[in-house]
Amino acid sequence: MSTSKIVAVTGVTGKQGGAVARKLLELGHKVRGITRNTASPSAVKMAEKGVEMVNADMGDLESMKTAFTGVDSVFVVTQMSMFNHKTEVKQGKIAADAAKSTGVNHFVFTSVGNSENAPNVPHFASKWEIERYIRDQLQLPYTIIRPSFFMENYQRHGQMAPANGTIKGMIPGNVKLQMIAVEDIGKVAATAIDHRDKYLNQVIELSGDELTGNEMADVLSKVSGEPYTYSHWWLFRYVLRHFVRGMGAMADFFVKVGYKADIPKLRQEFPELQTWETWLNKNGFAKDEPSSSS
Template identity: 45%
Template sequence: MSQAVIDPKDKTIVVSGITGKQGGATAKALLDKGFKVRGITRDVNSSRAKAWAEKGAELTTADLNDQASLERAFEGAYGVFLITDHGESGAVEKEVKKGKATADAAVAAKVQHLVFTSIGNAKAAKFPEFHNKYDIEQIIAKTAGLPYWTVIRPANFFENMSKDSSFAPKDGVVQGLNSAKVRTQAVGCRDIGLVAAEAFLHPEEYHKDVIELSAEELSNEEVAQVLSKVTGQPWVYKQMFIFKIGILNLIGYKYQKMANFWAKPGYCGDIKKMRERYPWLQTWEEYFQEEYGKQNNQS
């Protein structure tokens, strides 16, 4: 990597979703690199927002559906880190509109670099909750007036098995949507943030870069074995029955589509190349060591 590095001093990066896992990881990485961070949140008085203020971030409110509010939030900023979600009514359509509003606001505010976190193998996903990320990628790529843009396509998250996740290991069981032998690529949110920070530091190198970010590919059965090694306790993998038979109405249907995607075509990162580029990428074992360590967490 020989491209020039910019000086982060006095450069502000606006981070959407700063109180979430990806946004929070990115904010931390940026602050550690010397950038100023301006976090977008719905409630600047929430405990999570105040925690970021104590770490040195500036907090502001903005609506990703409202371009004018975004332009105000982006004023004077060098870069923008964008993460979108479909957790609202009219989810899919609104998510794409958020992407367009953000790109247009970035141009209007003369932002130099937009980094968007999408989803692994987004183009191949045949259902809206995943494919809409690809639609946003295309909007960003076609937006005139953006000096630099970068897309990060992360695979499944290690954090899906964190202590506070709905898939948290419990009572000796690691649970998930697919069968035990299905291999799934994964990466930690920490590393999404670190890669985003690298992109902002190296704008020329990362311009128009679409990064299929994966750190490791294990079967669900192997993930349970890794957890057993780390905790010193026996863990087994079991497929969640409710998703296996495809019930739970619309929610179950959505998760079933996700499970089908993870099985085939799945994520497509070149893990060898990713580890050559980012040798510090976490493994499942390292993540579990941080999250669970050598203790009994089966209660």
């Protein structure tokens, strides 16, 4: 392990930031969690795990500068907005400016897979704009992680949760889609911070599996012991294309362009990356197994 560092983590009460914080603590680093409300139940839980919780607003430069003062590295996740991507860009640039002014040695940003090739997807384009600001304009020492589609989109009780023998998706059932478990984003980001010299100024296209919708349904059937089929949510996609342009454009991106992670190469470096089957087994889809996330 590298020398213990103080690492500031934004979004620490969320899925990605929380995953990063937990792995950093496991590796022996000190974590400063950035939140707008240190009294919230989720913030209190992180504090109980050993995270130093501090108040800061990603829309306010001065509060972010205060939060980043004295830290070695930062992990930054911005809040996606379907309707106003300028807000996300502002958050990313403020975090980068704060890191620059406080002398942060390593800026780890979680973007999105193949971001430079999705100009028509607003929340992909916003992350690409932040990437360029970090690397080209401020020339911060960086690692950029580009995750693919989250397996957690299918978690139990979510909007896309498999139900009644059906798993739904926005793309045809014969189209491959790369996927990643959020827990693994945290592990890779923490590893990049822990071994900075190896990952400095690198971009990591990150995915753990690549399956068609039909293949996803087959694996779910195997794990659950119940028959599942994949349903192309074509009507939903039509509605999205006409009323929520960002989501419709994202579905088109999945079909026409897609993510580009080299999964076999990633597995050589990160052998514990979860497959769709592994994730299902860990998250309560196996027959007679309770959900680990409940």
